[in-house]
Amino acid sequence: MAQVVEKQKYDASSIQVLEGLEAVRRRPGMYIGSTDLRGLHHLIHEVVDNAIDEALAGYCDTINVTIHPDASVTVRDNGRGIPVGKHPKMNKSALEVVMTVLHAGGKFGSGGYQMSSGLHGVGVSVVNGLSEWMVSEIHRDGGIYRQEYRRGVPVAPVKKVGSTTPDDHGTIQRWMPDATIFESLDYNFDQVAQRFREMAYLTRGLRITFVDERSDREMTFYFEGGITSFVRHLNRTRNVIHPKPFYMYRKVNDYIVEVAMQYNDTYGESTHTFANNINTVDGGTHLSGFKSALTRTINDYARKNGFLKENDDNLSGEDVREGLTAIVSVKLPEPQFEGQTKGKLGNADMAGAVQSVVNELLAQHLEENPQVARRIVEKCVNAARARDAARKARELVQRKGALETFALPGKLADCSERDPARAELCIVEGDSAGGTAKQGRDRRFQAILPLRGKILNVEKARLDKMLQNAEIRSLITALGTSIGDQFDASKLRYHRIIIMTDADVDGAHIRTLLLTFFFRHMESLIVDGHLYIAQPPLYRIQYRDEVSWVYSDEQRDEVLKKYPDGRAEIQRYKGLGEMNAEQLWETTMNVENRTLLQVTIEDAIRADETFDMLMGNAVPPRKRFIQTHAREVENLDI
Numbered sequence: 001m002a003q004v005v006e007k008q009k010y011d012a013s014s015i016q017v018l019e020g021l022e023a024v025r026r027r028p029g030m031y032i033g034s035t036d037l038r039g040l041h042h043l044i045h046e047v048v049d050n051a052i053d054e055a056l057a058g059y060c061d062t063i064n065v066t067i068h069p070d071a072s073v074t075v076r077d078n079g080r081g082i083p084v085g086k087h088p089k090m091n092k093s094a095l096e097v098v099m100t101v102l103h104a105g106g107k108f109g110s111g112g113y114q115m116s117s118g119l120h121g122v123g124v125s126v127v128n129g130l131s132e133w134m135v136s137e138i139h140r141d142g143g144i145y146r147q148e149y150r151r152g153v154p155v156a157p158v159k160k161v162g163s164t165t166p167d168d169h170g171t172i173q174r175w176m177p178d179a180t181i182f183e184s185l186d187y188n189f190d191q192v193a194q195r196f197r198e199m200a201y202l203t204r205g206l207r208i209t210f211v212d213e214r215s216d217r218e219m220t221f222y223f224e225g226g227i228t229s230f231v232r233h234l235n236r237t238r239n240v241i242h243p244k245p246f247y248m249y250r251k252v253n254d255y256i257v258e259v260a261m262q263y264n265d266t267y268g269e270s271t272h273t274f275a276n277n278i279n280t281v282d283g284g285t286h287l288s289g290f291k292s293a294l295t296r297t298i299n300d301y302a303r304k305n306g307f308l309k310e311n312d313d314n315l316s317g318e319d320v321r322e323g324l325t326a327i328v329s330v331k332l333p334e335p336q337f338e339g340q341t342k343g344k345l346g347n348a349d350m351a352g353a354v355q356s357v358v359n360e361l362l363a364q365h366l367e368e369n370p371q372v373a374r375r376i377v378e379k380c381v382n383a384a385r386a387r388d389a390a391r392k393a394r395e396l397v398q399r400k401g402a403l404e405t406f407a408l409p410g411k412l413a414d415c416s417e418r419d420p421a422r423a424e425l426c427i428v429e430g431d432s433a434g435g436t437a438k439q440g441r442d443r444r445f446q447a448i449l450p451l452r453g454k455i456l457n458v459e460k461a462r463l464d465k466m467l468q469n470a471e472i473r474s475l476i477t478a479l480g481t482s483i484g485d486q487f488d489a490s491k492l493r494y495h496r497i498i499i500m501t502d503a504d505v506d507g508a509h510i511r512t513l514l515l516t517f518f519f520r521h522m523e524s525l526i527v528d529g530h531l532y533i534a535q536p537p538l539y540r541i542q543y544r545d546e547v548s549w550v551y552s553d554e555q556r557d558e559v560l561k562k563y564p565d566g567r568a569e570i571q572r573y574k575g576l577g578e579m580n581a582e583q584l585w586e587t588t589m590n591v592e593n594r595t596l597l598q599v600t601i602e603d604a605i606r607a608d609e610t611f612d613m614l615m616g617n618a619v620p621p622r623k624r625f626i627q628t629h630a631r632e633v634e635n636l637d638i
Ligand code: 0RA
Pocket: 050, 051, 054, 077, 079, 080, 081, 082, 083, 108, 109, 110, 170, 171
C-alpha cells in the first residue's frame, strides 16, 4: 500500500480518505460487525443494498450476483450507473468519492428514500477498504468507465475504457475480500441467498440472480406479487382460512404503507415488519399502528355484524392476531432505527399513517368479502374463548405452585447449585434413561427431568391444551419461567437446558417437539443461547473387555487401528438406555468430554419456516436443520 500512496499526490481530501480507510482496516468490526462469515456476507449485502436503492428509486430491475471460484464477488445492476463526472468540491470523479470516502454514498443518494442501505449502510467504501482489490465498471452515456483499487486506494483515476450503446447502463462491482482480515472466505450460499429472497419479495418486480461458480449453484428471485407472495410463501405449509391474502397499499404524504395479510388455522402469529426493506425485528411505530388498526377494525366489524353481542368483551389484540401471517412494509425518507440492535422503527408519525391506511382498507376488504370476514371473525371469537380458558388453567397451575414452597415436579432430580448461571437441566427421553442419567450426573450442577412419551405437538396445541399435558407442565415448572404473557426469562432456573434424546426416529420426533415448544413459547431462551442438544456417541466399539464410544467415523477408524484386524465388535449406538450410568456420564454429560450443540436462531423468519418444515414428515430437512442451526460448542466450562 505504501508504494501506491507514494506514487500519488494527495490533497487534504485524500489524506482524509486514507485515514478513513485506515480506521476501517484497523477496526473492521466497527463497520461490518465482525470478520467471520457474517462479516464476509455483509460485504455482499452492502454492495447489493446500493443496487437495491437504485431499484427502489425506479431505475434498476435486475441485479446479478456471482461468487467466483477465487472467492471474489461480482455484483452487477442495470441502474443509471454511478456518476463518473468530476465531483465539484473534491476535484475527482464522483465514482472515486463514493468508492473511497466513508459514508459518501448517501450524499449522492438517488433523492428518494435511502432504502435498504439505511441501517447497516456503511457505504461501499468500507467494502473497498476491506478488499485486497476491487474494480468498479460503470456503463453510462454510451461509455464504459473503470477504476481499480488496492485495499481501498485507487490505482489510477477513473478511465474510459470503451464504448457501449446508449441504452446500456449500470454498475458492476467486483472485489476480492482481504484474506488477512477475514477469518474465512467460504461463503454460505443459503445464508446469502436468504436475504436476496427477502429483498425480492419487498421490491416487487426486482429480479435478483445469484450464481455460485464454486458449486455451480444458481438461483433467481423474482416475485410478481411482492409482499403478497411473501405471505403466501410463509403460509405455504399451513391451511389458510381465505385463499387470497389481503393486500393494502397507500402513499400518505412522504410515507408509503404496504401490508399483506392472510389467516391460517394455526394458533400462532407470524407478523414481520420492514422499514425501507430493513427487517425491523423489534417492531416499532409501524407495527403498533398495524396492531391497533387490526384490533379496532375487526372489533367494529364483529359488533356491527352481530358476532359480538352487547355484553361481550371486545376481542383482544392477541385474539385478532391468532393464526395471522402478515407483512407490514413501509418506506420513509428519514427512518429512525432505535433500540439496542437498531431493530425498532421510531418515527412517531408512522403509527398514525399505518393505522389510517389499515383502518380504511381492511374495513373495505371485510365489507366486500363477507364470507371471508365471517371466517376470520369466528376464528377470533374462538380465540377469545380459548384464551379465557387458558387463563383459568394457568391461574390454576400458578395457584398450585404458590401453595407448595418450591412446587417442583416430583420427577425432577434437582441439582444443589442455586445459581442459575452455573446450573443445567438435562431433559431426558424416557424414565429409564432418566434413571441412568440421575445416577450418572454430577448432582452439584446437573438436574435431570425425565419426560415420558411424546409431548404435545405444540404448533397445533393451544395454551390451555398444552397446560393440561403433565409433561409440559413439569417442564415449565422446572424451568421456572412460567409461560404466555406471564413468561419471565429472568426467573429461568438453569442457564443451560440440554435436550437428551435417543438417536432414533422417536428421539428425533421428541427433540423436534421440544424445539418447537421452545420456539413457539420461549423463543428468547433460544435467542439468549440457553438451549442445547446433547451429542451422544455414534458407535460402541468393544474388543474383549474394552468398550469405547466414538462420535465420528474418523474416530471409529482411529480406535479400530488399535485392535487386531476385524476382531473388534462395532455397534451403532442405539439409545441412551444402552449405556450404564458411568458410560452416560463419560460420553454425554461430563463437561470434559462431551460435545453440545447450541441451538441458535439465525432469524425469526427462517426459523418460523424451518419449524413448519420440521413438523412435516421429511427427515432429511430436519437433519439439515439440526446441522446448520446448531453450533458446535466443545468442552464448555462452567
Ligand atoms: C447517485 C446518482 C446516480 C446514480 C447512483 C447514485 C447509483 C448508485 C449505485 C450504487 C450501485 N448501483 C448504483 N447505481 C446508481 C445517477 C444520477 C443521474 O444519473 O442523474
